[in-house]
Every structure is written in structure tokens, then in C-alpha cells.
Amino acid sequence: MTVRALIFDCDGTLVDSEPLGAAVFAEALAELGLALTAEAALARFRGRRLATTLAEVGGLLGHALPADFEARLRDRTALALRAGLREIAGAAALVRALTLPFCVASNAPRAKIELNLELTGLRPHFGDRIFSAYEVGSWKPDPGLFLHAADALAIPPDACLVIEDSEAGVVAALAAGMPVLALLPEGDAAWRPRHVPAIRQLSEVAAYLGSAG
Structure with a gap:
């Protein structure tokens, strides 16, 4: 991909x-x-x-x-x-190293997203690239939030890699036509579609970016 x-x-x-x-x-x-x-x-x-x-x-x-x-x-x-609150291990290192555009798209209200990012020191990395389902009017597993984020980034959906930890999020990404990685640090989950790769930690994301990242 x-x-x-x-x-x-x-x-x-x-x-x-x-x-x-x-x-x-x-x-x-x-x-x-x-x-x-x-x-x-x-x-x-x-x-x-x-x-x-x-x-x-x-x-x-x-x-x-x-x-x-x-x-x-x-x-x-x-x-x-x-x-x-703490960051997920490797989150800051990953976003600092990215050369591709990136954003956060969450079912939570914007105030909670921003609080989470501020408390963990991640907020400065995202600028205005924060998308809340409450502002878009579309909640996962509906694909609308992810499609809105892709449009805001001006990147086709099928070129946006989604990093998710929940069934609702993975379903939303697939419905949006986006490749997705399921972050499952405690091991595989029964709900994960077999064609969706599972990763145990964020440091594994780099392997899926290849020369693009």
C-alpha cells in the first residue's frame, strides 16, 4: 500500500x-x-x-x-x-519522527481530546489537525469522521493509514476504504478481521510506512 x-x-x-x-x-x-x-x-x-x-x-x-x-x-x-494519564508507549517518538501529514480523529468531544494530548505532551504535534465526532456529527463505526479527516488533509482515503485500538474504529476505517492497523498491546482480539494487521506497539507502525514515511 x-x-x-x-x-x-x-x-x-x-x-x-x-x-x-x-x-x-x-x-x-x-x-x-x-x-x-x-x-x-x-x-x-x-x-x-x-x-x-x-x-x-x-x-x-x-x-x-x-x-x-x-x-x-x-x-x-x-x-x-x-x-x-500517560501516553501510549512510543506515541511521542512516533509523531516526532513522522514526515507524512497526520491527525487525530476521535469519537470523544474536542475538549477531552485536547486535554488528553495536553496532559501527555502530545498536543503541540497536532496543531489544528484534531477532528472530533461531535463536531463532524458522525461517530465510529460510521466512516464519516475518517472521511472528513482525509478530506481536511487533502489525501485520498485509500492513502490514509488509520491506527486504531477498537472494533468500532477498525470497522469505520474499513468502511471509509482506508488501510488500518489494530493496536492490540495485550494480544489479539476476536473481533479483528483477519485481513487487518495487528500490532503490539506503536514502534511497529514504521514498518508499514516503508519509504513513504
Whole structure:
């Protein structure tokens, strides 16, 4: 494949926010009477739109969530991120070494993306190349966010390599007609399509860029 640009997911791909967020989420659910471990919450809801996740949780509980649940959850999550967020190993080294255009495209609100990047020192590398599903109106697994990012970079979709850690993200990339790498540091996942390469760490991305990177 000829790679002319990279599109990164954020949570779980550039920053190690998923375990922190899942722990906060599990704690908040326990307060509502729903017993779900952080590991189970992460496995079930990783990479999905929060509104979809909360609707499913309401179904599990059998009643609607409190009106302020999402706002309180986001506040608690931000506190946890500020206290312990780290970059995914190799993220800074990778983006510093890139000579191709690159951006981040995430299902999260822009404020959370920027907070994640700022806390890990990655923010200066991305400039204005930050794309949020909330601003585009398209959430993974829909391909719209990735197609918007490719258009903003002025690179054809099939020349944009996506780096993702979730099923929803991989499905979105494939639907956009983009090559994608599944970042799976803990080992392979049952949801990974067999034709999608899996990598264990970001340092492996360079091997897929070849002379293009």
C-alpha cells in the first residue's frame, strides 16, 4: 500500500486513557446498582459513542439514567485523567519522527481530546489537525469522521493509514476504504478481521510506512 498520511485514534491509541476511564465508569455504574467490572466495561463499550453506551446501560438498569449522569461522569473522568494519564508507549517518538501529514480523529468531544494530548505532551504535534465526532456529527463505526479527516488533509482515503485500538474504529476505517492497523498491546482480539494487521506497539507502525514515511 502507498501511505501518504496517518490518522490516529486518541483514547487507547495515543494516550493510555481507557483503563482510567473504565475504572471511573464502573464505579459510577456501581453507585447506580449495576455491577460491572472495569475490565468488563472496557471490553463491552470500548471505542463506542458515549450516548450509545449510556442508552445500553439504561436498558440494563431498566430505567433512564439521571439527567446529570453524563456530565458528572465526564467531570470524574477528567479528574482521573489529570491524576494519572500517560501516553501510549512510543506515541511521542512516533509523531516526532513522522514526515507524512497526520491527525487525530476521535469519537470523544474536542475538549477531552485536547486535554488528553495536553496532559501527555502530545498536543503541540497536532496543531489544528484534531477532528472530533461531535463536531463532524458522525461517530465510529460510521466512516464519516475518517472521511472528513482525509478530506481536511487533502489525501485520498485509500492513502490514509488509520491506527486504531477498537472494533468500532477498525470497522469505520474499513468502511471509509482506508488501510488500518489494530493496536492490540495485550494480544489479539476476536473481533479483528483477519485481513487487518495487528500490532503490539506503536514502534511497529514504521514498518508499514516503508519509504513513504
